[in-house]
Amino acid sequence: MTKPTTVDAIRKAYLDFFQGKGHLVAPSASLIPVGDPTLLLTSAGMVQFKSYFTGEQTPPNPRLASVQKCFRTSDIDEVGDSKHLTFFEMLGNFSIGDYFKKEAIAWAWGFLTEVLELPAEHIWVTYYKGDEEDLEARDYWREATGGKLPESHIVPLGPEYNWWGPAGEEGPCGPCSEIHYSYDPENTTIADLTENSERAVEIWNLVFTQYYHHRDGRRTLLPKPNIDTGMGLARTAAVMQGVRSVYDSDVLDYLVNAVANLAGKRYGEDEQTDRAIRIVAEHARGVAFLIGDGVVPSNEGRGYVLRRILRRAVRFAKKAGIQKPFLADLAEAVIERMGEHYPELQRERDFILSVVKGEEEQFSQTLDAGMQIMQGIIADSARADTGRIVAGADVFRLYDTYGFPVDITQDIAREHGVEVDLEGFERKMEAQRQRGRAAAKFGLDDQTPPETYRQLALGGTRFTGYDSLSEQTVVIGLLSGGAPVERAAKGERVEVVLRESPFYPEGGGQVGDQGELRGPLGSVRVTDTQTPVQGVIAHMGEVADGEIAVGEAVQATVDGPRRADVVRNHTATHLLHAALRKVLGSHVRQAGSLVAPDRLRFDFSHPSGIGQAELHQIETLINDTVLRNLPVTHETMPYSEAMTKGALAFFGDKYGDTVRTCRIGGEGATDDGDSAIFSFELCGGTHAGATGEIGLVHLSGEGSIGAGTRRVEALTGHGTEGLLRERHVLMESLAKQLQTSPGELTSRVGSLLVELDRERKRAGTMERELAKGAADSLAADVQLVDGVSLLTAQVAAASNDALRDMGNFLKNKLGSAVIVLGAVINDRPAFVAMVTPDLVSRGLHAGNIIREVALAAGGGGGGRPELAQAGAKDKAKLKKALELVPDLVKKA
Numbered sequence: 001m002t003k004p005t006t007v008d009a010i011r012k013a014y015l016d017f018f019q020g021k022g023h024l025v026a027p028s029a030s031l032i033p034v035g036d037p038t039l040l041l042t043s044a045g046m047v048q049f050k051s052y053f054t055g056e057q058t059p060p061n062p063r064l065a066s067v068q069k070c071f072r073t074s075d076i077d078e079v080g081d082s083k084h085l086t087f088f089e090m091l092g093n094f095s096i097g098d099y100f101k102k103e104a105i106a107w108a109w110g111f112l113t114e115v116l117e118l119p120a121e122h123i124w125v126t127y128y129k130g131d132e133e134d135l136e137a138r139d140y141w142r143e144a145t146g147g148k149l150p151e152s153h154i155v156p157l158g159p160e161y162n163w164w165g166p167a168g169e170e171g172p173c174g175p176c177s178e179i180h181y182s183y184d185p186e187n188t189t190i191a192d193l194t195e196n197s198e199r200a201v202e203i204w205n206l207v208f209t210q211y212y213h214h215r216d217g218r219r220t221l222l223p224k225p226n227i228d229t230g231m232g233l234a235r236t237a238a239v240m241q242g243v244r245s246v247y248d249s250d251v252l253d254y255l256v257n258a259v260a261n262l263a264g265k266r267y268g269e270d271e272q273t274d275r276a277i278r279i280v281a282e283h284a285r286g287v288a289f290l291i292g293d294g295v296v297p298s299n300e301g302r303g304y305v306l307r308r309i310l311r312r313a314v315r316f317a318k319k320a321g322i323q324k325p326f327l328a329d330l331a332e333a334v335i336e337r338m339g340e341h342y343p344e345l346q347r348e349r350d351f352i353l354s355v356v357k358g359e360e361e362q363f364s365q366t367l368d369a370g371m372q373i374m375q376g377i378i379a380d381s382a383r384a385d386t387g388r389i390v391a392g393a394d395v396f397r398l399y400d401t402y403g404f405p406v407d408i409t410q411d412i413a414r415e416h417g418v419e420v421d422l423e424g425f426e427r428k429m430e431a432q433r434q435r436g437r438a439a440a441k442f443g444l445d446d447q448t449p450p451e452t453y454r455q456l457a458l459g460g461t462r463f464t465g466y467d468s469l470s471e472q473t474v475v476i477g478l479l480s481g482g483a484p485v486e487r488a489a490k491g492e493r494v495e496v497v498l499r500e501s502p503f504y505p506e507g508g509g510q511v512g513d514q515g516e517l518r519g520p521l522g523s524v525r526v527t528d529t530q531t532p533v534q535g536v537i538a539h540m541g542e543v544a545d546g547e548i549a550v551g552e553a554v555q556a557t558v559d560g561p562r563r564a565d566v567v568r569n570h571t572a573t574h575l576l577h578a579a580l581r582k583v584l585g586s587h588v589r590q591a592g593s594l595v596a597p598d599r600l601r602f603d604f605s606h607p608s609g610i611g612q613a614e615l616h617q618i619e620t621l622i623n624d625t626v627l628r629n630l631p632v633t634h635e636t637m638p639y640s641e642a643m644t645k646g647a648l649a650f651f652g653d654k655y656g657d658t659v660r661t662c663r664i665g666g667e668g669a670t671d672d673g674d675s676a677i678f679s680f681e682l683c684g685g686t687h688a689g690a691t692g693e694i695g696l697v698h699l700s701g702e703g704s705i706g707a708g709t710r711r712v713e714a715l716t717g718h719g720t721e722g723l724l725r726e727r728h729v730l731m732e733s734l735a736k737q738l739q740t741s742p743g744e745l746t747s748r749v750g751s752l753l754v755e756l757d758r759e760r761k762r763a764g765t766m767e768r769e770l771a772k773g774a775a776d777s778l779a780a781d782v783q784l785v786d787g788v789s790l791l792t793a794q795v796a797a798a799s800n801d802a803l804r805d806m807g808n809f810l811k812n813k814l815g816s817a818v819i820v821l822g823a824v825i826n827d828r829p830a831f832v833a834m835v836t837p838d839l840v841s842r843g844l845h846a847g848n849i850i851r852e853v854a855l856a857a858g859g860g861g862g863g864r865p866e867l868a869q870a871g872a873k874d875k876a877k878l879k880k881a882l883e884l885v886p887d888l889v890k891k892a
Helices: 007-019 047-054 101-115 135-145 190-194 233-240 253-263 271-292 301-320 327-338 343-347 349-383 392-402 406-415 422-441 450-455 560-584 612-628 639-644 717-737 742-781 800-814 846-856 875-882 885-891
Strands: 024-026 063-071 087-095 123-128 154-157 171-182 200-213 219-232 470-480 487-489 493-498 515-518 522-530 538-549 553-558 590-595 600-605 632-638 658-665 677-682 698-706 709-715 783-785 788-794 818-825 828-835 860-863 867-871
Touching: 007 024, 007 063, 007 087, 007 101, 007 233, 047 063, 047 171, 047 219, 063 271, 087 101, 087 233, 087 271, 101 135, 101 171, 101 200, 101 219, 123 135, 135 154, 135 171, 154 190, 171 190, 171 219, 190 200, 200 233, 219 233, 253 271, 253 301, 253 327, 271 301, 271 327, 271 343, 271 349, 301 327, 301 349, 301 406, 327 343, 327 349, 343 349, 349 392, 349 406, 392 406, 392 422, 406 422, 470 487, 470 538, 493 522, 515 538, 553 560, 560 590, 560 600, 560 612, 560 658, 560 677, 560 709, 560 717, 612 698, 632 639, 639 658, 698 717, 709 717, 717 742, 742 788, 742 800, 783 885, 788 800, 788 875, 788 885, 800 818, 800 828, 800 867, 818 846, 818 875, 818 885, 828 846, 828 875, 846 860, 846 867, 846 875, 846 885
Parallel strands: 024 063, 123 154, 788 818
Antiparallel strands: 063 087, 087 219, 123 171, 171 200, 200 219, 470 493, 470 553, 487 538, 493 538, 515 522, 515 553, 522 538, 590 600, 600 709, 632 658, 658 677, 698 709, 783 788, 818 828, 828 867, 860 867
């Protein structure tokens, strides 16, 4: 077997080796962790197997291996050195309650020395030594290496080096054993293993997951211990290719060369330029992979991570000497090189390039403006007596006024040895937030604080509205004026809490139900339903008649027709979401929604506008699904099971152990496949029983609501029916007025527009003839002012064009003259001034004359020496304004 040296060969050799040890090879998961709200991005190979480690799910095989795409920003400031990356590939082998330390260590040693053929003297390993020493790991290393690894190369280190925490806020954890490669075995020390030394590099980490770390800080033993390993493919490739930097290996060398060519620089001549080139190359690759997995630039979450590294790439590109757009070229290179192993890059090629081009163009303009201001601020800080610091007010001004990112400000300041007053910046930001909150609260009533509901010691409300719109129940809590009361009378605003309720409380974008609560002594008209605290449904409304009291039995009845309209719109949002993903791409992810009885609104991630052809395709796909009358089914299941079955879930949403799913169509695949399933999502809302109940869906609008986020509005059922009726009445009315049929409206309007255009041209010709006739009669009114022929007059003109035509005719007729004309057009004064070339050479200037004339009538204007036009406000002063012209000519 040939020793693997290229990155592709190492990747294959690793998977083949562990497949031979009984491991099932799993494909790389997305960089967006599916349904895991504790994790921003996939940062390790074990992320996709987390539910196996916790015992929530049964793995397809107890032994697994993968090459996982990973992204970490913790070392972003170190990117550009020889080792650190934001995006990287992690080779991993995993045991789910099967083998443990002995096998993991033995196979790691076997792969390193037998497959990669690394010399034993170049290998160092560390193991955990905290409150107690992991002697098991130490002894297994001694056994596996059979004395080939010197005892001095097996090193115990503390928990800061050899304890592996969970991937996110909670999860499996445990001691670990790191494997380092020494480039200089004779001079390597333990310090080289714990510092960012160029003498040695960590290439593999064997994590022995024995515990589960809970959010409250507790650690409990896992049902079975597991193995989670991570081997850096880039670092291993550098070792195998005999280079000390991952940028000099075939992992990134093609991008480094491409950046150097774009900059017109020779890589290796200047370290500062070289570092900038390396950062651009690394970030360009990360950008392509993030976008390929559906991340779009935004100002929060993973979208901000993307925006940050993309902007860093642009900034360091300018430092390297690249002035023109470049990222699309680098993204193309990444797709070409890595698309075979990661086909999503090829599949999303157009989307990746579109996002990159738009974001790079937008930020380049911001960067140029911000850099100039930043240079001045740094220069000022160097001269200030208070020390080298960028004031918080300056950081805020750059951010708030110029859109200059704070992290870029910090990067630039750090490079110049200048501190940044982040506390001062945060004070400015908080002051702005408070102003915004004050503005938002103005005029709004205070809501009942959640603590009030807790003080009632209510047991909560059981929701029954999935199956029924009416329920015989009991009032268990009553509030009026924000305070608990025993009873309320007609006219009082109340919040009623029931033991059971068919009323759906606002949530997931769906508005709260309305309806009636009727008791033995009175009724409440419910205008909104909310969940003020977990498990409690509050029915907001007014006592319509009689009174209502705690402990009374009431009949709770939802407004059925209104709920039906809401149901149609909510089910349509699922169709819309699925159709958007099918037409625009799987990067589309819900970012918010409103489901009301009269309309729906759906916000989603997408970097650019949607064309009419695409909107038509989306609308057609939705309505075809409506006509197919697909079943809409719900199932309550464990969260982990829903994820396994392919239900869509979103970062930031908080899911419990048990979730409700909404499936449109048959079973057997996710919404991304060509199967009977059209949509499959986690959703606790109310829906139609089949898509045919929705009625015709009409997309009524599309637009941007922020960077990387779009909004589509739509109508269904009665909403679409009302719109069509309104449009039909309008067309019938227009057809009647135009004496034609609705079917002939287009041709009739077209012929009228042609006729109108013809009449406009005829009117223009007549207007010019009239102007010419009027000008003929004015030619006799020329006066001499200091030897200059001057004609000034108030004339009748229908438009500014007619006024200018009249001036041109007079100028041509008189040969040498100053002409100033005024007219009332659209009930306002308008002026034109013309000076023939011979008089311009004597110092006369039409623009100067018209400025003074217009000013006298409450206006302004200007123009060239030969021609100027102006408008004013006071038509009563038009005559006096023209009387100023002779004196203005004399002065000139």
